Amino acid sequence: MSFQDLLLQQIINGVSLGAMYALLALGFTMVYGIIELINFAHFNVFMVGSFVAMWIMGAMGIVGQSEVLYGLPLVGVLLVTLIATMLITGLLGVLIERVALRPLRGVAGTAPMITTIGLSYILFNVILLAVGADSKNYTNPLPRTHWEIGEAVLRLRELLLWGISIGLMVVLHYFVRGTKMGKAMQATAQDPEAARMMGVDVDRVVAMAFFLGSALAGAAGMIFGLYYNFTSFIIGYTAGLRAFTAAVLGGIGNIPGAMLGGILIGLIESLGGHFIAVRWTDVIIFSILVLVLVFRPTGLLGRAAPTKS
Amino acid sequence: MHISDAQQQPERRPLLEFSDVDTYYGEMHVLKGVNYRVGEGEIVCLLGGNASGKSTTMKTILGIVTPQRGTVTYAGETINTLPTADRVRKGIAPVPEARRLFPRMSVLENLYMGAFTREDKAEIESDLERVFGLFPRIKERLKQSAGTLSGGEQQMVAMARALMARPKLLCMDEPSMGLSPLFVEQVFDLIQAINRQGTTIFMVEQNANMALSIANYGYVLQTGEVVLSGSAQSLRDNEMVRQAYLGELKVAAH
Numbered sequence: 001m002s003f004q005d006l007l008l009q010q011i012i013n014g015v016s017l018g019a020m021y022a023l024l025a026l027g028f029t030m031v032y033g034i035i036e037l038i039n040f041a042h043f044n045v046f047m048v049g050s051f052v053a054m055w056i057m058g059a060m061g062i063v064g065q066s067e068v069l070y071g072l073p074l075v076g077v078l079l080v081t082l083i084a085t086m087l088i089t090g091l092l093g094v095l096i097e098r099v100a101l102r103p104l105r106g107v108a109g110t111a112p113m114i115t116t117i118g119l120s121y122i123l124f125n126v127i128l129l130a131v132g133a134d135s136k137n138y139t140n141p142l143p144r145t146h147w148e149i150g151e152a153v154l155r156l157r158e159l160l161l162w163g164i165s166i167g168l169m170v171v172l173h174y175f176v177r178g179t180k181m182g183k184a185m186q187a188t189a190q191d192p193e194a195a196r197m198m199g200v201d202v203d204r205v206v207a208m209a210f211f212l213g214s215a216l217a218g219a220a221g222m223i224f225g226l227y228y229n230f231t232s233f234i235i236g237y238t239a240g241l242r243a244f245t246a247a248v249l250g251g252i253g254n255i256p257g258a259m260l261g262g263i264l265i266g267l268i269e270s271l272g273g274h275f276i277a278v279r280w281t282d283v284i285i286f287s288i289l290v291l292v293l294v295f296r297p298t299g300l301l302g303r304a305a306p307t308k309s
Numbered sequence: 310m311h312i313s314d315a316q317q318q319p320e321r322r323p324l325l326e327f328s329d330v331d332t333y334y335g336e337m338h339v340l341k342g343v344n345y346r347v348g349e350g351e352i353v354c355l356l357g358g359n360a361s362g363k364s365t366t367m368k369t370i371l372g373i374v375t376p377q378r379g380t381v382t383y384a385g386e387t388i389n390t391l392p393t394a395d396r397v398r399k400g401i402a403p404v405p406e407a408r409r410l411f412p413r414m415s416v417l418e419n420l421y422m423g424a425f426t427r428e429d430k431a432e433i434e435s436d437l438e439r440v441f442g443l444f445p446r447i448k449e450r451l452k453q454s455a456g457t458l459s460g461g462e463q464q465m466v467a468m469a470r471a472l473m474a475r476p477k478l479l480c481m482d483e484p485s486m487g488l489s490p491l492f493v494e495q496v497f498d499l500i501q502a503i504n505r506q507g508t509t510i511f512m513v514e515q516n517a518n519m520a521l522s523i524a525n526y527g528y529v530l531q532t533g534e535v536v537l538s539g540s541a542q543s544l545r546d547n548e549m550v551r552q553a554y555l556g557e558l559k560v561a562a563h
């Protein structure tokens with residue numbers, strides 16, 4: 001394989017990973033932007049999402065990887081699975097916020113963050129007990145269609161995953177920019193007390209941030225399964241930490257930043273993994289996390305200084 | 310210790326009343342059994358030193374803090390525990406201390422945030438025109454992000470934003486803070502203009518001279534207690550107010 005083709009192949013892989021990290025990073029960033037909380041439960045909402053999507057496909061009678069769908073049935077199955085998964089994980093996020101985090105709202109210090117770590121463990125163990133410790137083959141009805149560009153291969157599944165990610169990000173963008181709820185979210189992120197004084201129901205805004213973030217995590221979980229062809233109770237940590245790094249790299253609290261950070265981390269993982277060594281990717285990614293936190297804590301697209309008074 | 314003034318305020322229907330209100334932050338007792346009465350159509354001003362509880366009074370009216378004892382009545386209804394959003398819908402709007410604009414939103418977006426609880430689109434647009442009439446300079450800055458405006462411009466936008474709620478009661482917390490004397494005069498002229506259009510105003514001010522010159526009635530708050538109240542004129546004549554708030558201490562000491 002020529003160098004160019006190798007590079008192209010790794011970029012295709014990197015963008016695919018990056019699109020998934022971006023979806024996951026958006027959840028971290030939205031919740032942080034609004035209540036300045038790092039939600040570690042998010043890792044495992046993603047993991048739960050990947051199982052939920054598999055169960056939903058199972059409920060529609062699709063199991064394993066031998067059954068391949070084309071055309072309208074394929075689009076239908078994917079769409080139903082995506083929407084149902086996002087609804088379920090979105091509601092899981094709302095439940096987490098309502099039951100475990102809202103009572104702690106306004107409590108200073110790390111108590112709410114520690115609570116999210118506890119919640120993350122609960123989800124982790126519930127799935128471990130429910131499905132066992134071995135990794136599961138993922139349901140995958142996608143045809144094996146692919147295109148060759150030189151010696152690089154672009155598979156239909158990659159195009160599809162990019163499409164889903166980009167579509168969701170565009171919808172999110174217009175939701176935040178163009179709707180009243182989106183405006184309320186922006187206002188709350190900039191000054192929660194002033195937003196409240198304008199008549200914004202801050203509790204609803206926080207619940208909405210959890211819903212959207214967790215729904216996107218569910219979508220990312222489904223994408224993970226379709227991309228890697230397996231899932232396991234353990235997938236939340238690696239992907240979650242990388243997505244978290246992506247959010248920090250882009251500027252935590254910043255929505256376009258999370259998208260950019262996600263793609264960059266995906267590219268670093270695939271290019272670094274190929275041209276340096278796979279065992280070094282984690283070192284590289286977490287060095288980036290540390291370097292960003294030390295030298296540019298606001299991230300690439302973050303604001304120069306906090307403007308809250 | 311409450312010295313009430315003999316001159317009664319004219320009998321207008323009360324729009325807002327505090328009776329024996331106690332407000333706390335955790336253990337800290339901030340408002341201690343205060344009573345206020347703001348009549349419909351009046352300008353009432355609240356004077357007091359730093360940390361006396363003036364902003365806390367405003368936050369109690371808006372429902373950002375809830376009183377532990379006593380009652381807050383608005384338009385004949387007890388609103389002690391009413392959520393802030395419902396108060397805004399009923400016509401209470403703030404011009405908060407230090408303006409508190411949304412810094413990364415444009416001026417226009419900030420103005421629309423003022424109308425957040427309203428659904429009457431056409432009316433909102435006509436209110437926008439009315440607000441531009443009062444604050445012509447805002448119209449030139451609609452696209453600029455609010456955080457980059459000068460302090461004076463921010464104050465104008467903060468007042469305009471509050472008007473976009475179509476308030477019956479405007480709660481202003483130190484509207485003249487940090488403004489040059491010329492600008493202060495403009496702000497007070499605008500407050501009077503807003504009042505003449507029918508909005509009741511409850512205003513916290515350090516600039517006692519100016520505030521009392523446009524107010525009907527005033528209260529003086531000291532460490533959470535109302536120590537003095539009366540018509541604006543009577544407060545201006547009061548020895549204690551003159552010394553503490555009208556800057557005549559030095560004159561007296563000479």
Ligand SMILES: Nc1ncnc2c1ncn2[C@@H]1O[C@H](COP(=O)(O)OP(=O)(O)OP(=O)(O)O)[C@@H](O)[C@H]1O
Pocket residue numbers: 334337339357358359360361362363364365366406
């Ligand atoms: N959110 C809060 N939590 C705890 N204490 C508070 C809070 N807000 C205000 N306080 C305290 O309550 C007291 C009264 O504060 P308040 O802001 O009402 O004073 P103020 O009269 O507006 O003063 P200033 O003229 O300086 O604005 C102060 O001692 C202040 O430190």
Ligand SMILES: [Mg+2]
Pocket residue numbers: 363364365406482
């Ligand atoms: Mg104050």
